[in-house]
Amino acid sequence: MKWKGRRQSSNVEDKRGGSGSSRGIGGFNPMLLGPLIKLLFSKTGLIIVAVLLVFSFITGNNPISFLGNIFLGGNSQPASTESYQGTAEENIQAEFSATILASTEDVWNTILDNYQEPTLVLFSGYVTSACGSASSATGPFYCPGDQKLYLDLSFFEDMERQMNAPGDFAQAYVIAHEVGHNVQKLMGTMDKVNRLKGQLSETEFNKVSVRLELQADFLAGVWANRSQRMTQMM
């Protein structure tokens, strides 16, 4: 595909390297949250807060970081804000993905009025979405809850090695398929199918799910066709 040098979408969240993982902010242990909240609303808690406020007023120290020092054993350093340094190949794949996403935006904006562009979340290993947590083993997926597509770039390598689907068009198709789910969400098809979940037998619901997947493939095909006509990218 002739994709290099084309517009890259800005709707990309790069969570590779674990910044989207469940490690929590600054290494805070979520197990402490319950007892901490209980403490804050008890009589002793109110006294501690009052003392802390007076303390911070006198010393100029931030009471939150002081609390952090108490609960985290002096380790309240903020989480690393360094951006993820991928391999050269990974970074090319990230640029490729942002370019394909931009191309789907160009296509669907011409087809649909008020098209809501989805966000592409790049992750490595493990990610948390509005649909729950997922590992790379899940494969790329679309979450209707936050209208984001989730992709671990290592999936592209798996496609080449294990699924015998090499080439950048196959990779672009994966992204366009997930974008197809976003179109289904916007058209109400996805919600319609989800409502059937409790009403149909498992077998019947599986049939409907397969049809939903086939339609996402069809919508990916619509993207390929329009994009080729608009840009001769393939």
Ligand SMILES: [Zn+2]
């Ligand atoms: Zn799908």
